[in-house]
Amino acid sequence: MSVALRYAARSHIGLGTKSRNEDSAYAGPELLVLCDGMGGHAAGDVASSLVVGELVHLDGESHGADDMLDVLEGAIMDANDRLSEVAHESTDADGMGTTCIAMMRSGDKLAVANIGDSRAYLRRGSRVTQITRDHSFVQQLLDEGRIGPEEAAHHPQRSLVTRVLTGRGEDHPDLSMRELRAGDRILICSDGLTDYVAESTVADILRSEGSAGDIADQLVAIALRGATRDNITVVVADAVNSGDAPTNPQVVGAVSDLRRGEAGKAAGGSPAEKAAALSRHTQEEPEAPALAEEDGHRGALRWVRRGTIAIIVLVVVGAGGWASWAWSQQQYFVGVDDGQVAIFRGVSQDLGPWALSRPETTTDLALADLPTYYQGRVEASLSADNRSDADSIVSELRALVALDCTPVPVQPGQERTTTAAPTLPLPDSANPTAEPGAPGPPQSALPRGCPP
Structure with a gap:
């Protein structure tokens, strides 16, 4: 019916x-x-x-x-x-x-x-x-x-x-x-x-x-x-x-x-x-x-x-005044400072010769220690809602460094496409399109907001 x-x-x-x-x-x-x-x-x-x-x-x-x-x-x-x-x-x-x-x-x-x-x-x-x-x-x-x-x-x-x-x-x-x-x-x-x-x-x-x-x-x-x-x-x-x-x-x-x-x-x-x-x-x-x-x-x-x-105009033009500067100093993002992962205060843009951000905390986590596809995202900056959120992003990056990212061979037919990211094997249940017991696609961990 x-x-x-x-x-x-x-x-x-x-x-x-x-x-x-x-x-x-x-x-x-x-x-x-x-x-x-x-x-x-x-x-x-x-x-x-x-x-x-x-x-x-x-x-x-x-x-x-x-x-x-x-x-x-x-x-x-x-x-x-x-x-x-x-x-x-x-x-x-x-x-x-x-x-x-x-x-x-x-x-x-x-x-x-x-x-x-x-x-x-x-x-x-x-x-x-x-x-x-x-x-x-x-x-x-x-x-x-x-x-x-x-x-x-x-x-x-x-x-x-x-x-x-x-x-x-x-x-x-x-x-x-x-x-x-x-x-x-x-x-x-x-x-x-x-x-x-x-x-x-x-x-x-x-x-x-x-x-x-x-x-x-x-x-x-x-x-x-x-x-x-x-x-x-x-x-x-x-x-x-x-x-x-x-x-x-x-x-x-x-x-x-x-x-x-x-x-x-x-x-x-x-x-x-x-x-x-x-x-x-x-x-x-x-x-x-x-x-x-x-x-x-x-x-x-x-x-x-x-x-x-419109967004750029609101941010960039307003940055010339004190109100926008005060707003920008309440923003945080994670980026790179002298080869190390760092937490920045401000926005990841420049207004002519003036930088609208500065590193607030430079961590002991080296950019080179991250997987290659994460390095580019950190260099491009990962935005955070607040300082606590920025600390969480750094913690997640540390967790990724600690992962065993050694590629695992994939059985033929498991995935229609391949990615440059390292893969971890998944059990049969990872593929909702298959019947129970069918193989599932490999995947790799990725922070929300910083795709490969």
Whole structure:
């Protein structure tokens, strides 16, 4: 029997020091997407918005179960290529990236794509199952039996991710197919929920009675009660009998500010028309609707360029005054000072002959001791929310130096692509696209915010 989705999307900036929401999410009749952007000086909100904007056209398109995975993967790889284009357009966008979970429905079939440490859960009856596998350093430790679930929940390196969309050719998502049944409930969420709320608590809420909107509100509220420092974004979707579901898409997070006004114009149209309207506004400037008929890629580049220039102008021009100088001296990043990893106060930019940062603490960790692909990221600077966050980044770099990064041979057929990073073997369960017992892809640990 064919089913439909009754859905709700919610997002909150969280209680930490982040000044903007870097999560973006979309929920529609045939498409669910959630992206958690990697930020700092890099444009995490731009990355998540851009990927969502590149995928919304899938909502309302007609695809059969046979080609859904190929279509979904192709759309994600196109979005990844767009990230690369934007990063080359602006140095401020270099290093940006985003996790991505995307689900496309056709009848009672659900194509699932996942990359990063955002998660998807399925409630069927009273059983709640995580249906995606985290691409994270802590997940590797769990898979190898080096730590247990309790230790993983509080591990100091739980912010290390191994794979996200960064614009590189090897950024491939995991893919799987699911069968939906009436009564199923789906949750996709960013780590602002799962890093601060116990998985058992999330499962209890998913089992409780209430609409998709009620459940989404409860999940955000309990994350806030847990004092989450990260952005929180959730999409909840209930599988119901066909014809008993909404058709108006919901958009939340960073991307939502870009589509206000246009979605209302399509309120009476088909899901495809609404998705197209959203796509135009996620790719172009909302204050210039006349550009909607232009090429979407050029419009997206124009929006990113102008948004980036606006940020640069605000920072650089304001730096000539005392207020901006005071602000800059409250910023921190990790970089290199005379060959050593150092914590800098200020912003990693210069204003003509004047440097806007200075090393505050030079550590005893030599840049040369880091793996090669981390050296370049440290040289480019790793932004931090505050001094404590900068100390945490240094601790994570020390932990990476202590890792045994000796490459391990990979069995033929384990991975479609290879990376230049050293690899650690994963157990069979690391690949959510395979049946139990099938081999999984190798991965390498990577700090959030500094992709390979």
